[in-house]
Amino acid sequence: MRAAARWTHAHLRANRAAAVLIVLATAGITISLLLATTLFAYAADPWQRVFTQSSGAHVWIHTQAGAPAGSLAELDEVRAASGPFRTVRSTASRQLGGSKAALELRGTPHRPATAAPQITEGRWLDPDTDADAVNGIVLDASVARALWVKPGDSLALSGFPSPLRVVGVADTAEAAFRAGETPGVAWVLPAALDASHAGPDQRGRTIGLRLADQQDTDYVVQRAVTRLGADQITDVSTWRQAKAEAGSDNQLLGRLLGLFGLGALLAAALAVGGAISTRVRGHLRDISVLKAIGFTPGQVVRMFLALHLGFALLGVALGVVLTQALGTLVPGRIGEAMALWHQLPEHTWLPYAISGGVVAFIGSATCLAAWRAGRVPPVPVARAAVAAGRRLATTRRALGLRLPPALVLGWRGAFHRPLRGLAAVGRLTVPLLLITIALGAWSTLDRFSSHPEDVGLPAALTARSDSLGERELRQRLTDRPEVTAYPGVEVQALVPGQTGTITLRGLGTDARPYPFSLVEGRAAHGPDEAIAGQGLLDLLDARVGDWVRMTVAGRPHVLHIVGRSIEPSDGGRVISTALDTLRDTDPALHADFYHLVLRPGADPAEVRDALTRASDGRVEIREIPNPADQLSAVRAVTAGLITVLVLIGLAELSTTVSAGVRERGRDLLALKAIGLTPRQVSAVIVSATVFIALAAAITGTVLGGSASGWLIDLQGRTSGWGTGLAQPPGLGVLLLVGALAVVAAAAASVLPAARAARRRPADSAGDVL
Incomplete structure (x- = not known):
């Protein structure tokens, strides 16, 4: 244990910068996943957002006018109540046009604190500042859309002596208006209800109950029926019904964002796994020395596990703390989403699940890498030297074709170990593929906006x-x-x-x-x-x-x-x-x-x-x-996810560059022996990274373009719209993505390549011997 601790301490002192980068990379991936999950919840479940922001009621109970509905607020399971409100059933119609809708008018002197309507247009009724507020009405957004009204329009209501003026439109977490099934909700001042000529059969009371435990919904309904009597209750609606109805309108958005989220998780996981594997390969010489002085394979495995799991735990903890503490301070949609996220039920367990998933993956990747480290022979020098000799002979034959040395040696450096080269290409392909799919979704939305006649409109x-x-x-x-x-x-x-x-x-x-x-x-x-x-x-x-x-x-x-x-x-x-x-x-x-x-x-x-x-x-x-109007949130979230995927791609490029520099460092004497100048050596390292990026760009954009069309058409078929919706990204956009990937690869490798090329032969001897 003392020797392992000393080795770990010495390793950290010798590689402080690398250790810090690993911790920061893990923290960055954790932050990205937490923010992505937050944005998914914010954009894909608008009902939950409105319910949380409004402190929505889990149960709405509608009773006869003479029922003591207020007594339901005294039930042990009830934490807060909205109302009871006096209600009047009426039919509203616009003064211009023939749209009609059934309404449940609720009389309230002020905006309720529980199940508070969230004003989206206009304002709330305020008798202190508006002398004509008694003739005003606030409509639920679903019934406002059905009636084609906006603030300032007038509504004629059956049973009311004069029209009411719409002063506001609000979102609620209640069941939305459905013609012939569910009446729309509207709010007026109590004096407006007093002016109604509605009969007793059109009057009633409504109370919303917010429960301490949302799973007690059915039990609370039974207790309400027992307390008031079945003949006094005219209707009951629950949060489950409202959420089911709202969820059916947002399946496309939820599936799209869920796909991007899982893809980002996969890309992040592959990037971390590649970084860890590269890190272990970079210490093969240290592992050989440890085994030569008496360390067993089990001790080597445990040391690597402890070291990298410690990095993972520290990085995940740092990411969670930064996200929870500073997330709400970020301006714009992210900050708003984080503020809401702290109030959602999932916030109590989902961050732990995400953090645990990151640690579990890094732990599994580290286990595999550490197991391979445990199998490293104590003296691998001779085999490495022979392999280097064979590779040098192959390179000389390729150079005899009079091709540019940087290209030949760069290609050899990228793919002379096919499995390792293909793994690097595959890890970089995933974020590029997902970026292409995201661009396909973006171009499909543009098609809805710019050419609606092609998509059924x-x-x-x-x-x-x-x-x-x-x-x-x-x-x-x-x-x-x-x-x-x-x-x-x-x-x-x-x-x-x-x-x-x-x-x-x-x-x-x-x-x-x-x-x-x-x-x-x-x-x-x-x-x-x-x-x-x-x-x-x-x-x-x-x-x-x-x-x-x-x-x-x-x-x-x-x-x-x-x-x-x-x-x-x-x-x-x-x-x-x-x-x-x-x-x-x-x-x-x-x-x-x-x-x-x-x-x-x-x-x-x-x-x-x-x-x-x-x-x-x-x-x-x-x-x-236009359905594109409902999916406008996809653009902002897609832009954020593309940013996360770009960062993951840059992290993978950093891993690829570091591995290439290490490999070229070992071959530095051979490269200079065949006559390459330091500038050419630097070009070899850069071209090797560029070849990997180019292969990943071609694969990612081709597969991403095909997958984008297939996924969107699949969604169109399952939603009933039909296939033919997809609009793949333009060829120019795909070429731009590939070009940016190649340029980023070249830019990321220029400085490390120049440093490696300036190393003296004496500095590289230890790497070759």
Whole structure:
């Protein structure tokens, strides 16, 4: 033990800089993984973010107006309560347009502390600063989107003598508004409820309960029913239901970020493993000396394990402490994400899991390297000398071809040991591959933004009106030359043998067919022809060319699927045909809306405002949502992950350079013996690193481009949108990635190569003998 301790102490004193770099590298990888996990939780689970920021309620209980709902706050399992609020059920509609939505109006004199709505637009109701606050209303964001309203708009509510003005839009962790299923939530002052003419059957109370243990949800609901009586409770909703509904809207983002996170973890793991293996190979001579003076293989293994596990533990601890202490001070999204991360339930155990995973991997990599160190023979000098002689003869034959010496010797230095060279290429390939995949996701998002007509979104606007006839509405829309209007109608259809419903859409006419984004088959031209989304084909186990039968209000429709389109709405469970085809079955059918396809270069917002002014507000126009808007967070997180991957790649380059310098240091006498100048020796080291980077760049970009398209199309198919979404990075972008990797490799190796080339022959003798 004393000899091992002395060797460890001497090793640390002789290699202080290397030890510090290993600790800092481990700390940097730990920080990167913790920050990546934090950003994943921040961006991929918006429901959890809102729930945490608002101190959301785990249970919402809706009761009759006379029920003592406030007594539920006294339950032992309840930590805090929101309300109880007096409520009124009403139907809201815009004064301009025909959008309607069921609302649950809650009367509150101030913004609640528990389950506090998070204002995203406008402000909260404040009677102290706004004399007209009694006529104001704050809407949940989901119902605001359904009604097409924003702060400043007016809503007409059934049972209220005058319209209410929208003063704010807020995010909540409650179940989102769903037409015909879940009413939207809105907040007003109590005086506004007093002015309502709603009957007793439309009035009630609502209370939100925040529990000490979220797993007690079902038990608390049972106790509430027991205390109030089943006849007094009209509805119950829980955090599990709200999270499940919200999660279905963010699967694409979550999967994408999860993929990048796992890839970054793999790249970091390979980088650390390569650094440790290189470090052990650099001490083969020391290991031989230790065995020569009596150390057993087991003692050597234990010394390396203890040394590198100590580095790992110190680096992980440093990374965790820095992240926890300084993470919230970072400006921008990272600091905000860290502040939220400290409040999430996962924060209690996930940092330990990540730290344990890093230590476990480094420990496993160290075990393998230490086991190899234990097998090093005490006197490996003769075998190394023979091998060097054979390599020198091969190099001389290659130089006889009159190729530049730096290239020949650089190639030999990179791949004269194929397994070791391929391992270095593979470790550097992983971050480059992931960077290429990330760029593929970025270019696909750009495709959604710049060419939505290629991904199932040819129309930018949709228009409807309850006050204008179909002919007059069509005339007003087609007055503008940059607009092409396509009449449409959507109905819910039942498919035989299915308990759910699908969307049957009539869009366009036989004379003017709608420009669907077809990726398979052909457009629908004749009667009874239709195109379908991938989700519908999967649901019916059908394919292009099949006939399908469905029922709408008792009327059967038999359609021939002649093509498949990219369909981003309703999970792809949509079948579309011409409006004329639906009118053959129901002649009284009229267009419910118009999809407006704009001329290239036209601004949707300007066209919308112009059409609204021209119709004196009698036409309701809204922009069709683009999925890229929901995935805007991917850009920021992707940029951060690319930065992490670049750092991991630079760390791997540093390992490759150090290994190359060590190898070339041993061959320095041979290189100078065949006539190479110090500048040429330096060029050999640089070219060896460049060859490895070039091989990794070619492999990473080629595989990354293919993998990017495959992964995005796989996600499109499983989400029901269908394949054909992916937009691979441009050739120029791939060439730029490869060029930057090569330039970074050359830059990282120039200075170490120059130092190695300046070493005197006497300094290198020990490395060769």
